[in-house]
Amino acid sequence: MPRPPRLSPDDVAAALRGLPLWSGGAEGIERTLELPSFRAAVEAISVIADAAELMDHHPDVDLRWTKVRVAVVTHSAGGLTELDLELARRVDALYPGS
Numbered sequence: 001m002p003r004p005p006r007l008s009p010d011d012v013a014a015a016l017r018g019l020p021l022w023s024g025g026a027e028g029i030e031r032t033l034e035l036p037s038f039r040a041a042v043e044a045i046s047v048i049a050d051a052a053e054l055m056d057h058h059p060d061v062d063l064r065w066t067k068v069r070v071a072v073v074t075h076s077a078g079g080l081t082e083l084d085l086e087l088a089r090r091v092d093a094l095y096p097g098s
Contacts, residue, residue: 006077028073
């Protein structure tokens with residue numbers, strides 16, 4: 001299946017207006033979830049992994065006690081693509097206020 005092309009900086013800026021919990025730019029975006037406990041943070045990684053597997057598009061994930069940093073970029077495109085934005089939207093749907 002062909003992968004989507006890299007988005008322009010203007011497209012990324014427009015998309016980020018709809019993803020206020022995310023920061024970054026055309027090179028990639030990230031968000032940090034703050035969970036109530038270490039166990040909840042580990043579970044969040046599992047839930048995000050399930051969503052990523054369904055998309056066959058996998059984020060970089062970093063766990064620090066109750067904080068989970070999720071970073072997305074399409075390495076093969078050299079920057080952000082629509083796949084990354086869709087994964088960010090799915091993370092937001094799963095964890096809207098974390």
